[in-house]
């Protein structure tokens with residue numbers, strides 16, 4: 725049976741006026757944290773999200789050292805439920821609303837996103853506007 729999670733404040737503040745278009749169903753890569761846990765994408769690697777009940781449960785079954793193949797992590801109930809929620813337009817974590825959702829009028833929930841990374845050649849920090 726699927727576990728029910730307590731809805732956090734961000735969930736109610738959105739009032740379901742959006743639909744999720746998961747980038748992870750298209751070309752967004754999964755990510756591995758520096759502590760060796762597979763997570764659905766790099767957008768989930770935020771302190772607030774990583775401390776949520778939903779992510780804590782996902783992390784319990786996502787230590788890459790516990791598996792021979794990464795695809796076995798995706799076969800766990802926790803990961804299947806995570807993706808089922810996305811398919812049903814239920815955001816499992818706040819990033820799914822902020823990053824991958826569209827408002828009813830077609831605009832993005834978060835209008836501006838900037839990715840910041842370090843260029844290893846020039847050793848400078850680069851910020852790139854994504855949308």
Ligand code: SF4
Pocket residue numbers: 744745746747748749752764765766767768810819820821823824
């Ligand atoms: S934020 Fe959510 S919907 Fe978007 S890519 Fe990550 S896990 Fe998928």
